[in-house]
Amino acid sequence: MALSSAIQTTLLRYRHEIEAALRSAIADVAAQAGTHDTDSFYGQIQYHLGWVDANLTPTQSDTGKLLRSTLVLMAYELAGAWGLANPETTGTEHLRRALPAAVAVELTHNFTLIHDDIEDGDTERRHRPTVWTIWGVPQALNTGDGLHSLARLVLWKVLDQGVDGLTAVRLAHILDRATLILTEGQHLDLSFEQRSDISVAMYVDMIRRKTAALMACAAEMGALLGTRDQETIHALHDFGNATGIAFQVRDDLLGVWATSMESGKTPAGDIYRRKKSLPILHALEHANARDRQTLMEAYRQDAPVTARQVEDVLAVMQNTQTKAYCRQFLATHCQLAYDALKRVPYQTNPLTMRAHHDLETLVRFIEEAAH
Numbered sequence: 001m002a003l004s005s006a007i008q009t010t011l012l013r014y015r016h017e018i019e020a021a022l023r024s025a026i027a028d029v030a031a032q033a034g035t036h037d038t039d040s041f042y043g044q045i046q047y048h049l050g051w052v053d054a055n056l057t058p059t060q061s062d063t064g065k066l067l068r069s070t071l072v073l074m075a076y077e078l079a080g081a082w083g084l085a086n087p088e089t090t091g092t093e094h095l096r097r098a099l100p101a102a103v104a105v106e107l108t109h110n111f112t113l114i115h116d117d118i119e120d121g122d123t124e125r126r127h128r129p130t131v132w133t134i135w136g137v138p139q140a141l142n143t144g145d146g147l148h149s150l151a152r153l154v155l156w157k158v159l160d161q162g163v164d165g166l167t168a169v170r171l172a173h174i175l176d177r178a179t180l181i182l183t184e185g186q187h188l189d190l191s192f193e194q195r196s197d198i199s200v201a202m203y204v205d206m207i208r209r210k211t212a213a214l215m216a217c218a219a220e221m222g223a224l225l226g227t228r229d230q231e232t233i234h235a236l237h238d239f240g241n242a243t244g245i246a247f248q249v250r251d252d253l254l255g256v257w258a259t260s261m262e263s264g265k266t267p268a269g270d271i272y273r274r275k276k277s278l279p280i281l282h283a284l285e286h287a288n289a290r291d292r293q294t295l296m297e298a299y300r301q302d303a304p305v306t307a308r309q310v311e312d313v314l315a316v317m318q319n320t321q322t323k324a325y326c327r328q329f330l331a332t333h334c335q336l337a338y339d340a341l342k343r344v345p346y347q348t349n350p351l352t353m354r355a356h357h358d359l360e361t362l363v364r365f366i367e368e369a370a371h
Contacts, residue, residue, distance in 0.1 A: 007365040010074075010358040011065055017092055018069045021099045022049065022106060025154045044143045045150075048114060048131050062126040068214055069106035071362075072222040073098055075236045077355035078344055079226030085351040094351075097161045098225045101171055104155035105218045108179060111147035112186070112214075114140055119190060151175070163225065171221055178217030185210025192276055196296070200281050204245070212244025219243075232344050239340035243363060246333040250369040252277040253326050256317070268310045274299045278329065279322050280313070286320040327369075334367040 030042040043056035050063035076098040077085065084094040116122070117130040118137055124130060132140035155175060158168050188206040192198050219240030223233040255270030256279045270277050276299075284295055294316055298309045305313075317323060341359060 006361045010361045011067065011070055013358065014070055014073050014092065014095065015066055017095055017099065018066050018073075018102055018106065019063065021103045023051070025103055025107075025150065025157075029150060029153065041143070041146065044131055044135055044139065045147060047134075048110060048125075048143065048147075050126065050128075054129070054134050061128060064110075064126060066106060068109050068218045069102035071215065071218040071240065072102040072105055074355045074358050074362075075219040075222030075240075076226040077222075077351050078341075078359060079223040079229070079232050079236065080347060080349075080352065081226050085349060097158070097163060098222060100154050100157035100161065101221045101225060102218075104151045104175060105214065105221065107147050107151035107154065108175065109214060111144045111151065112182060114144035114147065116186065118144075119186070148179075158225070167224060170224060174217055174221055174224070178213045181209045181213040182211075185213065196300075198276055198281055200278065200285055203276070203278055203281050207248040208241070208245055211248040212241045215244030215247065216240035229345065235340045235343035238343075239337050239359065242333045242336035242340060243366065246330050246337065246363070246366045249278055249326060249330045249333065250366050252279055253323070253330065253369045255279075256314075257323060268314065271298075271310050271313050272305050274305060278326055279317055282325050283313075283317045283320045283322045286322070287316055288319075291316040291319055327371075330369060331367065334363050337363045 026042060026045060030038070033042075040056065043052060046052045047054065047056065050061040051058065053059045053061075073095055076082075076095075081094045082097055084097060113125065114131055117125055118132045118140055122130055123133050130140075131143055135143075152172070152175075155172060156168065158171060159165065163171075185206050185208070188202075189210055192203075192206065216237050217240070220233060220237035223236035227233065252270070255275065255277060256268055259267055266272060271280070280295065280299070284292060287295060294312050298305050298313055338360070341356065341363075344356075347353070
């Protein structure tokens with residue numbers, strides 16, 4: 001099976017179950033509101049999730065990859081699914097224990113997306129106008145806050161699935177900790193826009209917080225729901241952390257060197273946007289004085305970056321062997337993810353073996369950008 005087909009199979013495996021649980025969670029809370037006056041509030045949530053259009057009419061649109069919620073379920077299965085799965089398991093009944101946590105992680109991720117769109121001034125997400133461009137910044141902020149609160153309410157539903165209270169509290173702690181860490185990362189990312197002294201090490205620390213924290217959280221929460229074995233839980237946390245960092249660096253590579261066919265975006269788009277991603281920061285650290293001046297002029301000027309300047313920036317990156325560095329950085333963190341998987345005790349249960357294969361497929365998909 002081609003890698004593209006393999007990753008699609010992996011990400012689609014539990015899409016139906018996750019989306020059904022998401023819809024049920026939002027419908028339940030909306031019904032409890034007891035008034036039609038809040039319909040537009042929940043409609044904005046549904047719009048962001050791709051279920052309705054700007055008139056709040058049901059539609060079908062891109063709902064995202066559901067990567068983090070899928071990671072919860074795959075980690076849960078790899079950890080043993082709390083013994084609820086056996087060699088004859090073919091259905092998805094064993095997922096009930098972990099679905100509330102998967103939904104909570106997905107809602108948390110989407111709350112950050114709404115706030116990020118406002119903070120970054122992004123007018124489109126998934127090829128549609130962002131929430132703030134339709135309903136304004138105050139309502140969009142409120143919608144994001146609603147998603148954050150809803151995530152916590154949904155998480156407590158693990159108690160209805162037989163999860164003990166202490167484990168539920170640990171899950172809440174893991175999610176709250178990750179949410180705080182990722183908001184720290186967003187703070188750093190925003191502050192970097194106005195600074196010219198950002199190092200590669202500072203950038204890596206930022207993406208570890210902003211991107212990797214929730215990936216590590218997702219894998220750890222799934223593992224905690226699947227087993228009591230602490231080594232497995234720690235290993236899957238480390239897997240999520242390494243995968244999250246690699247995932248961001250993959251985007252950084254594609255943001256500079258991918259063709260429009262590969263990325264669906266403008267080639268060298270991150271340079272045109274003057275995004276301070278890993279490639280530019282590495283080039284700045286290793287460029288000679290003249291090349292560094294070329295980079296600084298392009299990134300400091302008020303006028304838009306020109307096509308000629310993009311060529312000059314790419315030439316500097318070639319001089320500093322930046323692409324090779326980023327590829328090696330990505331490969332290193334993919335290897336860390338593989339190593340973390342090896343620390344999980346091997347089980348012959350077909351469901352667990354499939355989960356191991358799916359997680360490896362995810363890493364290979366990320367690793368593909370290094371070739």
